[in-house]
Amino acid sequence: MDLTALRTAHPDHWSKATAIRALTLDAVAAANSGHSGMPIGMADVATVLFEKHLKFDASAPNWPDRDRFILSAGHGSMLLYSLLHLTGYADMTLEQVxxxxxxxxxxAGHPEYGHATGIETTTGPLGQGIANSVGFAMAEEIQRATYGKKAVDHxxxxxxxxxCLMEGVSxxxxxxxxxHALSKLIVMWDNNNIxxxxxxxxxxxxxxxxxxxxxxxxxxxxxxHDPEAIDAALTQAKKGNKPTMIACKTHIALGHAAQDTSKGHGALTDPAQMQAAKEAYGWTTGPFEVPADVKSAWEAIGSRGAQERTAWEARFATLPNSKQDQFNRAYALDAPKKLSATIKAFKKQMSETAPKLATRASSEKVLEVLNPILPETVGGSADLTGSNNTKTADLGVFDxxxxxxxxxxxxxxxxGMSAAMNGMALHGGVRPYGGTFMxxxxxxxxxxxxxxxxxxxxxxxMTHDSIGLGEDGPTHQPVEHLAISxxxxxxxxxxxxxxxxxAEAWEIALTSKETPSVLSLTRQGLPTVRTEHKTKNLSAQGAYVLADAEGKRQVILVASGSEVEIALAARDILQAEGIGTRVVSMPCMELFAQQDEAYRKRVLPGGPVRVGVEAAVRQGWDQWLLGERGKSNKADFVGMDSFGASAPAGTLYEKFGITAQNVAEKAKALL
Amino acid sequence: MDLTALRTAHPDHWSKATAIRALTLDAVAAANSGHSGMPIGMADVATVLFEKHLKFDASAPNWPDRDRFILSAGHGSMLLYSLLHLTGYADMTLEQVxxxxxxxxxxAGHPEYGHATGIETTTGPLGQGIANSVGFAMAEEIQRATYGKKAVDHxxxxxxxxxCLMEGVSxxxxxxxxxHALSKLIVMWDNNNIxxxxxxxxxxxxxxxxxxxxxxxxxxxxxxHDPEAIDAALTQAKKGNKPTMIACKTHIALGHAAQDTSKGHGALTDPAQMQAAKEAYGWTTGPFEVPADVKSAWEAIGSRGAQERTAWEARFATLPNSKQDQFNRAYALDAPKKLSATIKAFKKQMSETAPKLATRASSEKVLEVLNPILPETVGGSADLTGSNNTKTADLGVFDxxxxxxxxxxxxxxxxGMSAAMNGMALHGGVRPYGGTFMxxxxxxxxxxxxxxxxxxxxxxxMTHDSIGLGEDGPTHQPVEHLAISxxxxxxxxxxxxxxxxxAEAWEIALTSKETPSVLSLTRQGLPTVRTEHKTKNLSAQGAYVLADAEGKRQVILVASGSEVEIALAARDILQAEGIGTRVVSMPCMELFAQQDEAYRKRVLPGGPVRVGVEAAVRQGWDQWLLGERGKSNKADFVGMDSFGASAPAGTLYEKFGITAQNVAEKAKALL
Structure with a gap:
């Protein structure tokens, strides 16, 4: 490339883009690690985008109607950090750079969501950003349709x-x-051939x-590298009725000795080569020094959107109050006031009617009462709608x-679903959930x-959560996936x-602000085990005493999900033989681990023998069986130590020994 | 579709294809579960493929030069089982169907490799079969180039x-x-729009x-559904110089009331509808009954390849004996005689020279001595060749x-790499290994x-196996992935x-016949800790005493990988204070679990306190710390309980407390 020609053709553009290149070189050199070539190669595209197209206001980074900028090629993090610093995001100080x-x-080495404003999503694992972006664009469409163009239009x-493009998820x-003709999604491909x-x-x-x-x-x-072409392409892309991909032919590490090579992808730290590159750019200031006029030009870009933002605020204020409240509540991830009472009423009804249901069907029943009061939920399934029970009548189909x-x-x-759901959550204003087989x-x-x-x-x-899936066989039967999550x-x-x-799990999942949830749900029918109504969310404690020992407490059976029924049946066997047996239901290990020791000790006191029951591998259970006052020679586990098999669910439980009889026998063997 | 027209146009073809359809309906009805529509829809394509193109001999299912048939849409397993039964594979009896x-x-519900001959790979999780097929076709190319067309050509x-086509892996x-212009790969897409x-x-x-x-x-x-068109397309596909996709427009559940609907995808068990479909097919025999003439026609197809196979055997016999031996040895997954001695000599040299190396670099050194004596290895990396250290000079690049x-x-x-490696292994004759970040x-x-x-x-x-990765940050730092595997x-x-x-890990991995291996390797340099040469493969025991206590044994430190060095340093601290400390290196938990109790007890006797050290989550460690004669109040763990961070590796180890000082303090706190 003839840098001089580029520079003289568009001197103002050039100096702004070069600020990115120089900061990148300096920061990577200071860290002695990182990726120099991509920010240098894409500096022109990013400069034009931020200068002429991206709707943002550096002083209000979380303005809901801002355009979103996603750096899917996250290793080029210095591109983003440079842009945020140059345009004047308050937290992105020169010190941070x-x-x-x-x-x-x-x-951080790769952009981490939550570390700095202006980082819309965490990227680095390739393909994630572009897959997130689908969720961002869908959330925008949904919100625009819900609140109108004057509130949402970005x-x-x-x-x-x-x-990113080689990864399958792309x-x-x-x-x-x-x-879905997501026409407001524009992808700029850094076509550098390296x-x-x-x-x-x-x-x-x-x-x-x-x-x-x-x-x-x-x-x-x-x-x-042609700012006019970049500008024209972005202008055209914004007008289309399809998503647009702009293939940007670039030179990785432009102007550096490593230009157009795979070496240029990495950390370019050789002082002489850095100096030569800066000279070629016409950049004469010292490390981390951006000339005042260039910095002001960038800061003007950073404040360019302020007027648009205040205009948006004025428009937003004209929405009905109820709409404003709903919008703001959803963005804040606050639950609607009705949620708690709705769950309590639902639980009471279920304890009274005690239905026998697969928990995937229970989940649908819960969603039937929650979706209508939580307009921010967006459900879905990876082509297993009828199996995952994720669709309720009120939702309507996004199309x-x-x-x-x-x-x-x-x-x-x-x-793609999971990445897009993350994108929706990151966009804000919606709460995504989606299903597949566990x-x-x-x-x-x-x-x-x-x-x-x-x-x-x-x-x-995640439905069909064990060998209870039955005939579809081991390819579809999770045994290690509870442990994985x-x-x-x-x-x-x-x-x-x-x-x-x-219902309790959904209540926690849909009020959580900082933690994703995995709902592990059965294919097979389960009886209602909580027949005595409690208003308190017992699952929020992670584990609790579901049925206590009658007589001297000699055995504690700890189980989750579909195996709680088996533990209760084992308790019947043991109690019939005069062996006092407690059953602890443990729907969420992570929440139980967060309880104070006094509570944990009440649930899992030392003394009795313990048997864990879960149709999955043992990994993760020893902390509750051997730890927490347990003993190696006084504990056992009934579950899976191999992959499953293809047969009816009942047969599989028998053949793999996950039965009340076996649980009772293991407990007795420990006494 | 006008079934009568189809039937009268090609009556012989029709009856053969209908045998598949009828067996599918009967088997799914008997199981009361399964997927009827796909085998019914693709019966014509499969019939023409098996009758006129697929090179196979049902009496010699493992003939190395057979064509491979992969049912990527594994839910349609009855298509495959019908074909195997009809063509006369000995193990696929009517009873099995x-x-x-x-x-x-x-x-099984989905085809399981190893259950029946003729099942080339396990499918069901969508996209896997088509991704395996790339490895099959690559292995064929590599073997054809190695042994010549007269030995390998399928x-x-x-x-x-x-x-399959929606999944990203496709x-x-x-x-x-x-x-790679894999021209001998032919994909038939069941384009049924459902x-x-x-x-x-x-x-x-x-x-x-x-x-x-x-x-x-x-x-x-x-x-x-047009047998002539299918035949013509397959004929043309075989001649091309690119891989070929044949888009086959089909009707799912052809001729059944559920034809062309998503209901047709599932189990079609309604007796009246089944009967109606069979009548439309002109199929008049009872359940599971195939007319003798149709069965003979299919059996003739199953034995069609016998002559070609014997011709191949004759050609193969003309190869030099050394080539035949190598070919047969690799197919049998037998190690070359030299392997054991080579590893021993390498270990001796390393114990003597005691290099400080990242284990990813150690791995490269091992491969440098092994690849030349194992011509069946095929290496690779997902664009991290220089980081994964997977390439040795002798391999040559597949192109x-x-x-x-x-x-x-x-x-x-x-x-895609992992699925294709599986395909290579399944094809036989090659041993694939491939790298990425853990x-x-x-x-x-x-x-x-x-x-x-x-x-x-x-x-x-899997290299870069912990926070030792450093600056790339938490998106690239595994903490839960050891537990996952x-x-x-x-x-x-x-x-x-x-x-x-x-070296010991590679020896086990490359002699394993039935178990895949995950090699967890460091980015950062590690000292040689085994400075005393042992010819025995100590890693094959899973864990062993690396340094025993001096004086009374009060503490056992159990560590793996990069943390063994830290455990040894902690031992120095503790021994200096007079606290007898054993260090157990545990390179493979699974192999240790397979040892007899006497050995396990020698390594982990009851009594001393135990501290586990691994820069990863604790999950999976409690069986060794609390179990195996350990005690809840006499054990602790030094590792990670959160995601990592972006900083130099040394800083991260300090900040997350994975230090010799901390290990020693935790041990002392337990005494």
Whole structure:
């Protein structure tokens, strides 16, 4: 590239873009790690986007009607940090930029949601940002249809790299966006032809233009270093009636000795090469020094949206008060006042009628009473609507002719669904939940982990949660997936035993502000075990005494979900033999671990032998069986230590020994 | 559809295809569960494939040069079981078909590899089969280039449905196949426009033809009920120089009342409707009864390949003996004789020179000595070759002009890589290993689980295995992934402490026949801790005493991988204070659990306090700390109970308290 030509053609643009390039070089050099090439290559695109198109106000980073900017190629984090610093986001100080990738700084190696304002989502695991963006754009559509264009009317912009486009989840994302004609979603592809291992051709020769078109996108192709072309493409993209992909031909590490090489992807820290690059850019100030005129030009961009924001505030104030309240409440993740009373009334009714239901059906019953009072919920399923029981009659289906529809047919896209649900939660104003079979936690994992890391309350409805699934066999029978989600920090894993506990789990999940929930629900019918009504949410304690010992307490059976019924039957056997047996229902290990020791000790006192019962692997149970005053030679577990098999559910429980008889025998063997 | 027209146009074809349809209806009705519509819809395509194209011999199901047939749409398992039964596979008796989905039958709900001959891979989790097929086709290319066309020359055929094509992994698969011009891969898409939730349009409007073309495929479009068109398309597909997708327009549940509906996808068990469908087919025999002439016609198809097989055997016998031996040894998954001695010599040298190396670099050193003596290994990385250290100089790169190359640049496709590696292992003759960052276990999970379920020895090289990754931050730092893989049945998780243990882990992984391995390797440098040479593979015992207590044994520190060094330093602190401390290195929990109790007791005797040390979550550790003669109040753990952070590795270890000082203090607090 002829840098001089670029520079002289658009000197003002050039100096602004170069500020990004220089800060990137300096920060990566200071950290001695990071990715220099991508921010340098995409500086022109980002500059034009922020200068001329992105609707934002650096002084009001959380303004609900701002455009969203998602850096899907998260390794290029210095692009985002530079932009936030230059445009004047208060928290993104120069000090923070200088402390790139250091302990305590908000400038992590990859952008972390919650660390700094202006970071709309955590990216780095490739493909996540572009898949989140589908949820952002859907949430915008739903809210626009709900509150009107004067309250909600913004774009979602994404910068994605070759890595994002190679990850399979990107296909799920772009086909969803195409299906729903999410015309306010604009993806700028950093088409630099370089990955870590070499040129893209080494591993991929996909015609991305034709690929996106086949998914229903508009595609524009431009020189990503030509500010006029970038501006024109963005202008055109905003007018279309499809999502738009702008293929931006760029040079990674533009102007650096490593330009157009895979070395340029990484940390460019050689002082002489840095100096040479800066000279080529015409950048003469010292490290981390941005000339005052350039900084002011950027700050003007940062405050460009202030007027638009105040105009929006005035428009928003004209909405009916009830609408404003609902909008603000949903953004604040506050529960509606009616929620608690509704759950209590529902629980009372269920305790009285004591239905026998699969907990997936219990879940549907709960949603039938909650969805009408929580207009912010958006449900869905990855092509298992009838099996996951996630759809209630009031939601309406999200579609081209019903943008206010609150149910999404996600198709066979567990990963894309999960990432898009995260995007919805991050956008704000909606509470997403979505279902699949629990075994397909495997497909959704990358996004489930990110929900936990980002501290957002996405709800994953995982039905068919054990060998109780039956004939579909071991490919569809989770045995390790409870352990997988429990191993993940900041995740609530609920395994309710009946309709009452299911209602309690939903209450917690839908009032949670910082923790995602996994609802582990059965395919098979379960009796109501909580037949005595309690207004208190007992599941919020994680575990509680469901049935206490009669006579001397010799045995404690601890169980979850479908195995609580088995534990109760085992208790009957033991009590009939005069062995006092307590049954503890443990719907949520994480919440039980958060209780104070006095409560935990009341539930799990030392002394009696303990048997855990769960149709899953033992991993995760020893803390309750051997720990918490338990003893290695006084505890046992009834569950799975292998994959399942294909047969009717009842047969499987018998063959794998998850029976009341076996539980009782194991308990007796310990006495 | 006018069934009469179809039937009269090709009566012989029709009766053969109808045998599949009738068996499917009968088996699903007997099981009262399953998926009837897909086998009924694709019966014509499958019949033509088996009759006129698929190279196979039902009497020799494992003939190495057979064509492979992969039912990616695994829910249509009755299609495969019908074909295997009709063509005369000895194990697929009528009794087995009648016991569809029952305990002990080989006819599981979804096809399970290892249950019956002719099942080339386990499918059901959608997208896996088509992604496996890329590995099958690559393995064929590599073997053909290695042994010549007279020994290896076969096709891989796939039937995939809309679900397979919606899953993101299919995009990774088809772009890989296109990149490598895998012309002997032929995918037949069951284009029936139906998913469980409704018509495909409900969730997807992708132009699949254009999508496959953009990935470098040839595409043909046919009527999937016209046997001549099917035959012509397969004939053309076999001649091309690209992978071919044949879009087969079909009617799900053809001829049944549920034809062309999502109800038709499931179990069609209504007796009257079944009877009506059979009448429409002109099928007059009772349940599970195939007319003798139709069965003979199918059996003739099953034996059609016998002559070709004997011809192949004759050709194979002309290969040099050394080549035949290598071919047969690799197919049998037998290790070369030299392997054991090579590992021993390497370990001796390493114990003597005691290098300080990251275990990912140790792994490369091991591969440098093993790859040359194991011509069956095929390595690769998901675009992290230099970071995963998976490439050795001798391998050569698999590419269009070097089909014998044994290194694959998988691109940013962790899931597609893992599924394709499974396909390679299933094809036979090659031993695949591939690398990514351990955190991206999340992306690879669906295929990692299937390797364990299928009992195939795929090797997953997972580097950057803790917060020791440093500045890239929590999105890239695994904390729960050791627990995730350990929770999975039939999986070896190796976390070697130094170069010696890394060599031992590789020896086990590359001699394993039925268990996949996860190698958890560090980014950061580690000292050699096994400085005294032992010829025995100590890691095969799972855990062993690395340094015993001097004086009275009061403390046992149990650690893995990078934390063994920390445990040894803690031992120094404790011994200096006169506290006798044993350090147990535990590179593989699963293998330790398999040792007899006497050995386990020698390593972990009751009495001393125990502290576990691993830079990961505690889940999974309690069995060794509290169990195995341990005590709740005499055990502790030093590790992670949250996500990590972005900072240099040394800082993170300090800040998260994973230090020798902290380990020593925790041990003392328990005394």
């Amino acid at each position: 200088k402390n790139f990738r250091q302990w305590g700084a908000i400038t 774009y979602t912009y994404v910068i994605a790299g070759d890595g 296909q799920e994302a772009i086909t969803l966006a195409g299906r 990955t870590i291992d070499g040129t893209v051709e080494l591993s991929d020769r996909t015609d991305q233009v034709s690929r996106f078109k086949s998914a229903g996108w508009a595609v524009l192709e431009i020189d990503g 081209l002719d019903n943008r206010a529809g609150r149910y999404v047919y996600w198709g066979i896209r567990e990963h 075994c397909f936690t495997d497909y959704a994992r990358p996004s489930m982990r990110l929900a936990a890391l980002m501290k957002i309350p996405t709800v994953f409805v 429990r191993a993940t920090p900041n995740t609530y894993v609920f395994r309710p035993a009946d309709t009452i506990e299911t | 009648k016991n569809f989905r029952q305990w002990g039958a080989i006819t 096709y891989t055929y796939v039937i995939a449905g809309d679900g 995009q990774e698969a088809i772009t890989l196949a296109g990149r 998913t469980i939730d409704g018509t495909v349009e409900l969730s997807d409007r992708t132009d699949q033809v254009s999508r496959f073309k953009s990935a470098g495929w040839a595409v043909l479009e046919i009527d999937g 269009l002009d070097n089909r014998a190359g044994r290194y694959v640049y998988w691109g940013i496709r962790e899931h 955190c991206f276990t999340d992306y690879a999970r669906p295929s990692m689980r299937l390797a364990a379920l299928m009992k195939i020895p795929t090797v997953f090289v 350990r929770a999975t049945p039939n999986t070896y998780v190796f976390r070697p402490a130094d170069t010696i243990e890394t």
